[in-house]
Amino acid sequence: MKKLAAILLSAAMAVTLVACGGGSTAPASSAPAESAAPAESAEEAAAPAAEGDTIKIGYISDLTGATSLWGTAGQHGAELAIQDINAEGGILGKQVELIAMDGKGEAADSVSALKKMVEENSIVAEIGTNFSSCNIPMASVADEAHVPIIGTAASNELVTVDENGNLHPYSFRMCFIDSYLGTVIGNYATKTLGMKNAALFTVAGNTNSESVGAFIKDAFEANGGTLVAEEQCQEGDVDFRTQLANIGSKNPEIIFVVMNDYAKTATFAKQAREMGIECLLMGHDGWDSAQLAGEAGGALEGCYYVSRIGFNTPEAKAFGERVVAEYGGTMEAECLFGRDGVYWIKDAIERAGSADPEAVRDALEQTDVFEGLIGTLVMDAETHNPSMACAIYECKGDAFEFKEIVEAQ
Amino acid sequence: MFFQQLITGISVGGIYALLATGYSLIYSLLDFSNWSHGEFAMIGAYTAIVFSTVVKAPFALAALAGVAGGALVSFLCERFAYRRIRRNGAPNMFLMIAAMGLSNVFQQASNLIFTGQYRSYPFQLPVSTVKVGSAYIGVLDVVSLLITAVVLMALIYMINKTQFGLNVRAIANNAGAAKVLGIKVDSNIAKVFLLAGSLAGVAGVLYGMKYNVFPTMGNVGLKAFIASVIGGLGSVPGAIVGAMLLGVLETFVSAYISSSLRDFFSFALLIVLLLVKPSGLFGVDVQDKA
Numbered sequence: 001m002k003k004l005a006a007i008l009l010s011a012a013m014a015v016t017l018v019a020c021g022g023g024s025t026a027p028a029s030s031a032p033a034e035s036a037a038p039a040e041s042a043e044e045a046a047a048p049a050a051e052g053d054t055i056k057i058g059y060i061s062d063l064t065g066a067t068s069l070w071g072t073a074g075q076h077g078a079e080l081a082i083q084d085i086n087a088e089g090g091i092l093g094k095q096v097e098l099i100a101m102d103g104k105g106e107a108a109d110s111v112s113a114l115k116k117m118v119e120e121n122s123i124v125a126e127i128g129t130n131f132s133s134c135n136i137p138m139a140s141v142a143d144e145a146h147v148p149i150i151g152t153a154a155s156n157e158l159v160t161v162d163e164n165g166n167l168h169p170y171s172f173r174m175c176f177i178d179s180y181l182g183t184v185i186g187n188y189a190t191k192t193l194g195m196k197n198a199a200l201f202t203v204a205g206n207t208n209s210e211s212v213g214a215f216i217k218d219a220f221e222a223n224g225g226t227l228v229a230e231e232q233c234q235e236g237d238v239d240f241r242t243q244l245a246n247i248g249s250k251n252p253e254i255i256f257v258v259m260n261d262y263a264k265t266a267t268f269a270k271q272a273r274e275m276g277i278e279c280l281l282m283g284h285d286g287w288d289s290a291q292l293a294g295e296a297g298g299a300l301e302g303c304y305y306v307s308r309i310g311f312n313t314p315e316a317k318a319f320g321e322r323v324v325a326e327y328g329g330t331m332e333a334e335c336l337f338g339r340d341g342v343y344w345i346k347d348a349i350e351r352a353g354s355a356d357p358e359a360v361r362d363a364l365e366q367t368d369v370f371e372g373l374i375g376t377l378v379m380d381a382e383t384h385n386p387s388m389a390c391a392i393y394e395c396k397g398d399a400f401e402f403k404e405i406v407e408a409q
Numbered sequence: 410m411f412f413q414q415l416i417t418g419i420s421v422g423g424i425y426a427l428l429a430t431g432y433s434l435i436y437s438l439l440d441f442s443n444w445s446h447g448e449f450a451m452i453g454a455y456t457a458i459v460f461s462t463v464v465k466a467p468f469a470l471a472a473l474a475g476v477a478g479g480a481l482v483s484f485l486c487e488r489f490a491y492r493r494i495r496r497n498g499a500p501n502m503f504l505m506i507a508a509m510g511l512s513n514v515f516q517q518a519s520n521l522i523f524t525g526q527y528r529s530y531p532f533q534l535p536v537s538t539v540k541v542g543s544a545y546i547g548v549l550d551v552v553s554l555l556i557t558a559v560v561l562m563a564l565i566y567m568i569n570k571t572q573f574g575l576n577v578r579a580i581a582n583n584a585g586a587a588k589v590l591g592i593k594v595d596s597n598i599a600k601v602f603l604l605a606g607s608l609a610g611v612a613g614v615l616y617g618m619k620y621n622v623f624p625t626m627g628n629v630g631l632k633a634f635i636a637s638v639i640g641g642l643g644s645v646p647g648a649i650v651g652a653m654l655l656g657v658l659e660t661f662v663s664a665y666i667s668s669s670l671r672d673f674f675s676f677a678l679l680i681v682l683l684l685v686k687p688s689g690l691f692g693v694d695v696q697d698k699a
Contacts, residue, residue, distance in 0.1 A: 204669035232668045236628065238620035241417045242663040249410055263527030263621050274538045275413075275545045295529065295621075 054097045055090070055355045057082070057345055058117040058126035059338065060134075061152075062105030070130055070334040074152060075100050076327040077319070077338030078127060091346050092355065098342075103129050110134035111141055118145045124355045125150065125348075125364075127341035130334060132156030139171035148361040150174060150344065152337035160384035167384060172364055174337055174344070174374060175308075176388050178208050181284045182215025184306050184390050188406055189216075189254055189282060190223035199229035199252040201243065201259070201268070206235060209258045212284050216256050228252050233259075240268050241275060248277045255279060260286035262295065269299035280304070293395050300395040304403070308333065309375045309391040312402040316373040333374075340372035369408075378408040413544035414664045415657065420550045422656020423557040424619075427612035428633030429640065429648035430564060431605035437581040437643035438598055441501040444508040445486060446609055447630020448515035453479030453610030454617035454626065455519060458528050468532045475617075476610035483606020486511055487599055512627070519624040527621040553615045560611055561649055564604070568645055577601060581643065635679050641692025650690060 059078050061071030075098075082096045090096055099121045103110030110129055117123050118141075126142070129135055130153040139159060142149040151159050151173040160171045189195045198220055202213035217227055228250040231243035247255060255272070259265050269281055280303055287305035310333050311317045319339060320331040347370060348363035349355050367379040375389035387408040393400040428450060435443045456478025460471035490511065494503050538545040568574040576597045579587040588594050616626060632655065640651025655675060662674045682689065 234668060234671065236625075237668075239417070239421055242414060242660045243668060245410060245413045245417070246664060263623070267620055274547050276538070276540070291527075295527070 054095045055092075055349065056097050056099050056117075056121050056123045057342060058114070058121070058123040058128075059098055059100040059341075060103040060110050060113045060117075060126060060128040060138075061130060061334075063100065063102040065104050067105050067130075069329070070153075070332055071102075071105070071128075072327075073323070073329065073332035073334040074128060074130065074338035074341075076323050076329075077335030078342050079338075080319075080323055080326060080335075081339040081342040085342070085346060091349050092353070094355070096342075096346075099123055103134055105129070105131055105134065107134050107137045111137050114138050114141050114149065115145075118147050123147060124357055125345045125360050127338060127345070128152055130154060130337070132159050135159045135171065135173075139168040142170035143168055146170065146361075147357045148172060148364055150341050150364070152334065152341065157385075167382070169365075170361055172379075172384050174340060174372075174377065174386065176390075177385050179211040179215045180385070180387065181306055181390065182212040182217075183219045184406060184409060185212075185256060185282060185284060186216045186219025186225075187223065187409060188304075188306065188392065189256070190220055190225045192406075193254070193280070195220075195225060195254045195280075197226050197228045197250075197252045197254075199231065199247040199250060199255045200227055201231050201233070201240075201247070201255060201257050203259055204232040204234050206260065208260060208286070213256070213258045216258070220256075238264070238267060239271070241271050244268075244272050244275050244277060248272075248275055253279055255281050257281050257283045258286065259283070262287060262289035262292040266292055266295035266297075266299070269296045269303070273299045282306075287393075287400075290399070293400050294398045296395075301397075303395045305393050305400065306390050306406070307393065309389060309405060311336075312391055313373070313405075319373055336373045340370075340374050340377075343372060344370050344377075375405070376408050410543065410664075412542060414660050416544055416546055416550070418657030418660035419653060420547075420554055420656075421660060422636075422653040423554050424612055424616055424629065425633045425636045425656055426561060426649045426652035427557055427608050427615070428630055429637040429652045430561065430645050431608045432630075432634050432637040433640070433643055433645050433648040434577075434601050434605050436637070437645075438577065438584075438601055439491070439495070439501070439504065441504040441508070442634060442642075443605075444505060444630075445511040445515060446483075446508075446605065447627030447633070448512050449479040449483045449606045449609035449627075450613030450616065450630065451519060451622075451624065451627035452482045452515060453606075453613035454622040455523060455528075456610075457614050457617065458523075458530065458622055461530055461532070468530065471530070472614045475614040476607045479610025479613055480603045480607035482515075483602045483609065484599060487602035491602075492595065492598075516624050516627065523624065525624055527623050528617075529621055530618060549619060553619065556611065556615065560608065564608065565645060567604075573597070573600065632675070635675060638679060639682055639689055641689025644689070644691040647689055647691025 059075055061074050062068050063071045063075060078098055082098050085091060086095050099117050101113035101117055103113045114126060117126065125147065126149040129151065132154040135151040135154040136156065136158050138149055148170045153175050154173055155175050155178050157177055159173055161167055189198065200213055200217060203209040220227060229247045229252060231246055233240055233243060257265055257268055265283060265287055281300060282303060283305040285307040288307050293300060311320050311331060316336055320335060323335045324331055345360065348360045352359040352363040365379065365381050370377045378387040380386065389405050389408050391405055392403040394403040428446060431446050432442060453475040457471045457475030460466045460474040461468060466474065490507050491504055494507055537548050539548065568577060576592045579592055580594055580597055584594055616629065633652065636652035636655045637648040639655060640647030658678060659671050659675055662671045
């Protein structure tokens with residue numbers, strides 16, 4: 001019986017996979033032609049050039065697969081940044097060159113791409129990938145090769161610190177770890193909104209929800225606030241009135257709703273209003289959906305969530321538009337990571353006064369503040385986890401609008 | 410607080426009841442648990458979505474179409490899958506496996522057709538609440554409970570007072586003897602699938618109105634199945650009582666003990682009941698449960 005169920009399941013999965021593949025080949029198919037060519041020509045061109053003539057920066061991401069939409073966006077951002085830098089005279093008087101290789105979004109391919117560019121291209125540093133699953137194994141390779149790597153959207157804690165809590169000295173990242181938003185939310189609620197009593201709602205067993213929730217609690221209580229109610233639901237729940245009745249009886253001024261599913265958040269808000277709970281609701285990047293405000297049908301009016309800044313500054317928007325004008329496609333925030341990665345390495349090389357990978361690593365680690373298009377980044381030398389500026393979004397009518405930037409904390 | 414939680418529990422139990430009766434009806438006739446039953450509710454909900462968004466039918470019509478959609482798919486499953494397996498003389502286990510397969514196929518198919526996105530009906534549903542004492546009762550909840558009550562009472566009347574109900578009870582008791590006495594077994598089974606499917610359709614539309622419509626919403630069928638076992642598989646009143654009991658128990662566990670222990674208590678209740686009274690609260694049939 002199990003066997004048959006397994007066969008049926010796998011058949012069903014195969015059907016979905018084929019269907020998914022069908023949908024995503026369109027954007028992917030155009031990518032390899034564009035991306036493979038510069039990568040190869042760059043390698044060929046690099047070989048005859050004498051060592052030290054140019055500064056080579058590596059870039060690894062999925063350039064041909066299902067997620068190449070992001071991978072190529074990052075590559076394009078990095079290329080455009082290098083064009084700009086070269087036009088202004090390069091770094092320390094040397095021209096800069098991007099070595100882009102396809103990691104296919106797979107750990108094994110990303111690791112071999114990194115080894116190849118370290119051995120054959122003598123890169124100074126590498127940018128990417130956007131996946132924790134790739135950057136975790138890449139971190140050990142970087143440590144051995146003594147070449148710094150910078151993950152873009154790789155948010156898992158193990159990217160920069162191993163299971164035993166030891167730092168990977170050559171592994172960095174440009175995004176904040178999942179739980180960081182909790183601190184930002186807790187601080188904003190107390191310091192900016194002046195909230196004293198709050199309730200916390202998380203999803204039991206969901207690592208992201210529980211860890212963000214724990215950080216909200218720590219920050220909120222550290223600033224003198226009181227958590228009057230803590231409730232949880234289970235994955236897949238659609239009715240929250242039981243927990244809401246408990247929360248409502250404590251009369252909180254604000255409820256932190258840490259769910260990663262916008263429709264559940266909308267249902268939560270509607271049920272809260274139905275039960276006469278009119279207080280403010282606030283959430284994390286799990287609220288980041290264009291549908292949320294409309295789905296909530298007014299129940300979230302005036303409520304906030306905290307997330308990345310994205311294209312909400314004029315500079316970031318202008319750069320995103322330049323990338324689209326140059327390479328086509330859609331505006332993907334990954335292009336900002338690619339661009340900022342290049343500029344961060346430039347900043348490190350200039351501070352170190354040398355393009356030696358080890359010197360660059362030290363300079364990256366000693367970054368006080370790096371002002372990029374993704375926001376202000378403050379490096380923590382102990383963990384290599386940056387604190388970053390975030391954006392507050394407020395619900396107005398049928399959409400969430402960018403409200404303000406909160407600085408790194 | 411207590412009253413508020415009780416109301417919530419009953420309204421959750423109402424949805425379970427609509428589905429649990431379907432499990433019971435089919436089990437009473439064919440001695441197997443129709444694992445694709447929850448998906449009939451999902452299909453009903455999506456049918457109503459299609460009618461209200463694509464065809465732009467008024468909500469009452471779309472809701473009726475949803476009920477019909479659940480009934481039709483249930484009927485077709487019986488006609489083209491279960492009936493053939495029955496005729497081959499295959500063991501009941503085969504029916505259950507076929508049902509599991511259908512359940513997967515329906516879920517994946519709706520994922521492909523409608524994507525995993527959450528959908529809601531394009532109507533301003535009554536979201537207002539009535540305050541009774543210290544409790545808030547949603548108008549939508551009251552409406553859906555009333556509909557559930559009417560539908561379930563009609564069902565009980567049908568099973569107990571009509572010729573069709575008598576036939577169904579006769580087949581449930583002894584299909585062979587019923588056939589000898591001139592009852593058309595296959596056509597009555599087909600009618601029961603239509604009936605169970607339309608109950609699931611009602612559940613699906615109500616569920617979609619209260620929460621959202623999404624491909625895995627049929628998973629609520631598992632809870633309904635537990636309810637029908639608690640009530641006694643094969644017993645329609647048992648399924649209703651079991652569903653209400655389960656809905657209220659879950660709500661109280663979430664409210665006064667812990668939400669994360671809710672399912673633990675549901676399944677513990679099931680296990681204890683199967684140990685103490687294996688036939689369930691109203692059950693008649695002990696062997697071959699689930």
